[in-house]
Amino acid sequence: AQSVTQLGSHVSVSEGALVLLRCNYSSSVPPYLFWYVQYPNQGLQLLLKYTTGATLVKGINGFEAEFKKSETSFHLTKPSAHMSDAAEYFCAVRKGDDKIIFGKGTRLHILP
Amino acid sequence: EPEVTQTPSHQVTQMGQEVILRCVPISNHLYFYWYRQILGQKVEFLVSFYNNEISEKSEIFDDQFSVERPDGSNFTLKIRSTKLEDSAMYFCASSETRHQPQHFGDGTRLSIL
Numbered sequence: 001a002q003s004v005t006q007l008g009s010h011v012s013v014s015e016g017a018l019v020l021l022r023c024n025y026s027s028s029v030p031p032y033l034f035w036y037v038q039y040p041n042q043g044l045q046l047l048l049k050y051t052t053g054a055t056l057v058k059g060i061n062g063f064e065a066e067f068k069k070s071e072t073s074f075h076l077t078k079p080s081a082h083m084s085d086a087a088e089y090f091c092a093v094r095k096g097d098d099k100i101i102f103g104k105g106t107r108l109h110i111l112p
Numbered sequence: 113e114p115e116v117t118q119t120p121s122h123q124v125t126q127m128g129q130e131v132i133l134r135c136v137p138i139s140n141h142l143y144f145y146w147y148r149q150i151l152g153q154k155v156e157f158l159v160s161f162y163n164n165e166i167s168e169k170s171e172i173f174d175d176q177f178s179v180e181r182p183d184g185s186n187f188t189l190k191i192r193s194t195k196l197e198d199s200a201m202y203f204c205a206s207s208e209t210r211h212q213p214q215h216f217g218d219g220t221r222l223s224i225l
Binding site: 032034036041042043044045046049051090097098099100101102103104105 | 116145170213
């Protein structure tokens with residue numbers, strides 16, 4: 001069975017600091033991996049995805065994530081946090097079938 | 113950019129009543145999905161729909177639930193005889209193919225009283 005673990009339900013970083021949101025997955029085969037962002041009172045917006053090929057994936061709003069098969073990780077990073085990055089971030093996995101399995105989410109707080 | 117739209121944004125219903133949540137997927141998308149998020153919990157898959165039939169469903173999607181594509185644009189989720197525990201945010205999603213990313217709507221917040 002697939003699962004997604006996000007370490008830390010809440011993460012706080014200062015404006016301008018590095019953002020690191022951790023995600024580990026379990027899957028018997030290489031999965032498709034995603035990061036979604038949910039701003040207050042809005043739906044889920046795709047930040048970036050990994051399917052095959054280059055393991056460092058760049059997404060919108062300056063975010064990127066690296067697929068590390070040996071660590072079964074897909075951590076999300078951004079070099080410099082902005083106040084507008086405050087939101088909830090969901091790591092997700094899909095293994096060829098239809099459904100996406102989501103992690104519990106990490107709420108990112110940006111400190112001025 | 114085209115988007116998935118859901119109506120209503122908030123639905124309040126008495127326990128035991130039927131409710132229909134509506135979604136308009138992106139026009140050239142062929143795969144449709146419903147997910148739900150109970151307050152404070154993770155987003156959970158309910159059902160996927162392709163070619164006018166359910167292609168996959170979760171354990172949550174029991175006989176209380178049904179989906180339909182009544183015309184060429186709408187995709188609905190019907191919940192019969194609602195229970196208090198059906199209170200959640202329900203998200204509709206669509207994708208162009210099975211392997212393309214799923215695009216989500218803003219959700220319908222369902223409150224069962």
